[in-house]
Amino acid sequence: MKNITDIKAIVKKRKRNIILLTLLAIFFYLMFVIFYNLPNPYKLKNFQATPLSTQILDRNGKLLYSVYKEQNRTPVKLKDLPKYVGEATIAIEDKDFYNHGGVYFLGGVLRAIRDTILTRQIQGGSTLTQQLIKLTLLTPERTITRKIREIILATWAEKIYTKNEILEMYLNQVPYGGTAYGIEEASELYFEKPAKKLTLAEAAFLAGLPQAPSLYSPYLNPDVSFARKDTVLKKMLEQKMIDQKSYDQAVNQKLDIKPLHDTIKAPHFVFYIKQQLEQKYGADTVEQGGLKVTTTLDLNTQEKAEQIVKDEIAKDSRALNVTNAGVLVTRPSTGEILAMVGSVNYFATPSGAFNVTTALRQPGSSIKPLNYAVGIERHLVTPASIFIDEPTCFTAPGQPKAYCPVNYDGKFHGPQALRFALGNSINIPAVEMLALNGVKNFVASASAFTITTFDQPDRYGLSLTLGGGEVRMTEMAQAYSAFANRGIPKKLNGILKIEDKFGRVLYKFDDPNYIPDVSKPLSYPSFLSIIGKRVISPETAFLISHILLDNNARVAEFGTNSGLVVAGHAVSVKTGTTDDKRDNWTIGYTPNFLTAVWVGNNDNSPMNPYLASGITGAAPIWNQVMTYVLKNQPDLWPMKPENIVGEQVCWDSGDVATKDASGNMSCPARFEYFIKGTEPKTPNKMTTMVPVTPDDKLAPSADYPGAQMKQKTIIKGVFGMYCTDCNNDNIPYYNINL
Secondary structure, three states, X not given: OHHHHHHHHXXXXXXHHHHHHHHHHHHHHHHHHHHOOOXXXXXXXXXXXXXXXXXXXXXXXXXEEEOOOOOEEOOOOHHHOOHHHHHHHHHHHOOOOOOOOOXXXXXXXXXXXXXXXXXXXXXXXXXXXXXXXXXXXXXXXXXXXXXXXXXXXXXXXXXXXXXXXXXHHHHHHOEOOOOEEHHHHHHHHHHOOOHHHOOHHHHHHHHOOOOOOOOOOOOOOHHHHHHHHHHHHHHHHHOOXXXXXXXXXXXXXXXXXXXXXXXXXXXXXXXXXXXXXXXXXXXXXXHHEOOEEEEOOOHHHHHHHHHHHHHHHHHHHHHHOOOEEEEEEEEOOOOEEEEEEXXXXXXXXXXXXXXXXXXXXXOHHHHHHHHHHHHHHOOOOOOOOEXXXXXXXXXXXXXXXXXXXXXXXOOOOEEEEHHHHHHOOOHHHHHHHHHHHOHHHHHHHHHHOOOOOOOOHHHOOHHHHHOOOOEEHHHHHHHHHHHHOOOOOOOOEOEEEEEOOOOOXXXXXXXXXOOOOOOOOOOOOOHHHOOOOOOOOHHHXXXXXXXXXXXXXXXXXXXXXXXXXXXXXXXXXEEEEOOOOOEEEEEEEOOOOEEEEEEEOOOOOOOOOOOOOOOOOXXXXXXXXXXXXXXXXXXXXXXXXXXXXXXXEEOOOXXXXXXXXXXXXXXXXXXXXXXXXXXXXXXXXXXXXXEEOOOOOEOOOOOOOOOXXXXXXXXXXXXXXXXXXXXXXXXXXXXXXX
């Protein structure tokens, strides 16, 4: 027994020794990794950083923007700057700067460790000293090893330099956006003055930039940028660096931000991509990491779109009272962005850098196809379903008053098949369709179409189908891609590949439909390989696309040869103009290309109410851009699913047309498509007893004052009915209770 016990003890001791040796080996390995080639903080004083340029390229390798074309640094002495310049940075970045030893363990490091555990990414919590070390002596990678090295060097640096020396070095090294490094270059870039002449408000503005130069850029997000300035000032007030009077004056000071003078192509798109890169890799990596980013943008298409926008707005600005436009060109099957024009001139002041393609605007009637698609998908309606376009009011419990929509042209058109109601963009049928769908159902469906801005269904009424909610052009392009992709919307993508400074691939766009050269003719994309969640059936997508390309379906409103016709190509297209004439849209697509255009004014002022319409403003721009992208492409119609069938239907009623023994049609007929099984079963047109007024007008109900029941020919619609042999002029409103 004793021998067995001794053997167990020996084995246990050996195991303990092995574990101890292993831990020691790991410890010494970590110490080697941490301290091997550890930079010397004595170099900080004479440090001249050489950050690698991050390049943003178009899909063909053409340079759009180099985050650092050159390294602009002009050092200044802290003693030569107003006191509030340094204080503003301390207030927003490191309020305990003068009280810690380089690392704020209780707050910053512990919080960083906690956030790292929760998010599985190395988080911040850095003091100004740590930030200086990271900017100058270390790589921007986010690893635990680098964080430990940063802490060691920050603590070491605090033993070598005074606090003011560290603050001075920080102010001279930190990136403020663009090519500006250090407070002096930033002051010249944004205000065209030396840093020693900065006002308190200007100093607070600059202090707010380094944490996220793209997010807080006055050229990209002016409202966010100026709000950040006010946050810095509030921090200074709370930390008793300034008094209330100085705070009030600085908050109310209007900053004169100078136009951005830099060589950049496709600027709205570039900063759209740069912001995404910063969110994924951090500002430090993007600003200094030497990334090579190949984007989806086609520079030839981009520059053509920019020129078209510039020319058309210059031509129409006075007559239409319109000053701005946005264009987005995408490939629906992949979500690739081929062109993004966020305004007429990015470098124009005061709001040229504002990106209309990502802004919230009302879509007008361009939202209607989604509404009708939901109804078709639910088999509530077909393209032949009849809507009665007559004066109609909608009431609902809790609704303060009846909603009585009117049409764009101020007229009423009687019975209208869905195809023509959508093609001619008639309002009352669209409202009837939404009443049938239900607002909550439609909002939920819009979310499936990737529209995220209809977030609270209770906020909206039936006017939602006429553009009563706000959307982003980027999300409208995604929503319409569902029609081009046989029911599957694709999220937009602007990046094909990201490589680090060593040429290692960090990200590569992997889509089976990706086609590198947009100039080459394309056949149908490989729809079977499209990856995504289906929101509508291929049959519904086909029907909506076919209606939107049917020029005969819109001829009553737009004429036979409008700007919605692209010569030699079948293109599905929809316009949209808000009732107040503040937003004018055209969105159109083929299976391979989609172009969305918005025209209006950034300040939300209305366009000329007499000239702004569905075929002015946005449509001419859209037509020229679409003509350009389709110039070398085959004519591709939407792919017809096997489950789509065709029938001859009566023009006036949508009923299936029949032939007599002689082969004559029972009514003037036209051809219509249906999802198999949804063909009309019961007639909409019939002779029956209906209530009419004494002057032989159709009455809303049998108990209408003076109404008499008479035998008449009527057409039943989705809501209400229409009498073909009554005096239908100025008939009373239909009141529809929801």
